[in-house]
Amino acid sequence: MASSSASQTPPLGKYLASTDKKTRDKAVKNLAAFLSDPDRPHLSDHEMDKLWKGIFYYQKVASFEFLGGFWRTIVREWGGIDRLRMDKYYMLIRRFVNASFRLLMRCDWDFGSLQTYNDILIRKGGPLCPDDNRVPPSLKYHLADVYLEELEKVLAWDSEATDERPPRAPLDAVIAPFLTVLARTSSNHTFERVMSAVLEPLIQSLASPGAAEPPSKKRRRLLGDELSYIADNSCISSSSTVDKSSLHRALLNHVFSVASEQDTRDWNRRRLYKFWKSNLEDDHDDDRARGEVDGS
Template identity: 40%
Template sequence: MPAAVSRKGKSRAAPVEDSKPEAAMPLGKQLAHTDKKVRDRAIAGLVAFLSQGGDTEGESSSYVRLDDAEMAKLWKGLFYCFWMSDKPLVQQALAADLAELLLQIKPKSASPEDRFEASVAFLEGFWDSIVREWAGIDRLRMDKYYLLMRKYVNATFRLLAREKWEKDAVVAVNRILTKNGGPMTWEDRRVPTSIANHIADIYLDELNKTLALPEVDSQAACPLIAILEPHITLLTRTSTSTVHTRLMSSVFTPLLESLTLASSSIAVERDAERPSKRSKKADSMYAHIVMHSCVGEEGQSERSNPTALRSGLLKRMFEAASNEKAGESNRRKVYQVWREEGGDDDEDEDDE
């Protein structure tokens, strides 16, 4: 009888103790695995690895950033891990998981500054890898890397919202985009212009989605002109006419139109002057950007009205075009937009 009890006891599954994920770079095949449980374990290990940073002994009380060589090696592995993910659902899930890492990294110091530094370091590694590996992406894989870029742009906006759109945070992200060799640089002609073009295509869409989130809506207003600074700089300094045209058609023209439509007095005046040029899109185009943005260098509790946002954007475009580093052709084009949009009239509008 005791033996039977013993056998019955052995047949029971022993409880599995929850263990902390190992802080290590997971294998690419684990990250791209079709089994979600395997992918989740790999992502958890990667979060722990990134949260630990360069402190391999776990002794530092603050975050120690990975050096550039280590970050490049890490992202080369992640880049080609994503390369090997062939099934659409796995691609979408992995793109979302990799982008979400920006918000999951949490150094043990629990310092908000350390947490943001760790996230920004990983973001910089992402864009560096995109620029470095872009020329090798074949046509069949291009769409999935466009998807990954979209996920990272969205996660970046949510990261900035978590930081309450503070000036230093916005400047840090803008520096990554516009630095020499960055995806939106105007100085390094080795960087493919298709990267900046795609960022322009998705920027307003992803910002509008972010500002529509309940947890973001209740926070400080987004400093719209500061967020658009990389695009404004590139618009006036690029030596490639197609980039200038793309920025106008994807960012500035639709945004100015949205702000015009939201400014009733300006909209009535413009419709009377050029009714054929009114957009076929709904008046709510980029509604959350219009409703939850402000003029200034960082987030504010007060939202700015559409007229003030429009005036501030036109003024900043004019200032950037006036800079000595602006291209002469770009300067003329921006001045023309400024005149057509009534920049000299709007500049004196007060922010309500």
């Protein structure tokens, strides 16, 4: 048990956001002690939100530095985690993914913040780096499994509780790290997991009803209405169009662009082209079917 009482409770957000530098620095020191204590108490969602709000107002750059340190530590220590405690770390990662999306949403999903965050994930030592052999595949798999689920939670909007719609998330930028993995990974298992957990469910959620069957039973629970908030509260970086059909085609075009990049592996390129073509044909078939109904 850590001897310091300061490590038993996180610093209040108001101290992290204090205008006095000494107060802020002391709060950061206490936060580091708290997070490094293996016997620290569990934080509720409310407490975690207050802590992240304080970190955000302490300094946005510091928030991303905090995230970078977390992911470097997770990658470095992942192999040594006791399997009996693994569920706790899976939940910790889920909470960090959710908190990261909330941070990005507070930044209005601006390009610079997204670029900084995505770089944390895909650079050497990052959990989604496609060519760093130190990154455990199981860590990539878990991130892929929870990414859309946590984005859906963050984009959830209760129109009866508030009139303020959350800022739309630019889907092409939000999933960019996973597209980098799909383009550059040399692992067939990693490619298949990212496709089934991220890209296929996302494209399916934006497709017109009946345009295509779900890609696999495993991810069926993530499709359709399960990702309705993502479908309704998203956009594409380069376009102001936000209807689902346009998002569907724009995201497919982005997949094509990634497949066409010079550093995309040839094997991955062929599979991404196949995915693009198959879903584009489904989209065109659905357009023709709607035209026949409208003209009848």
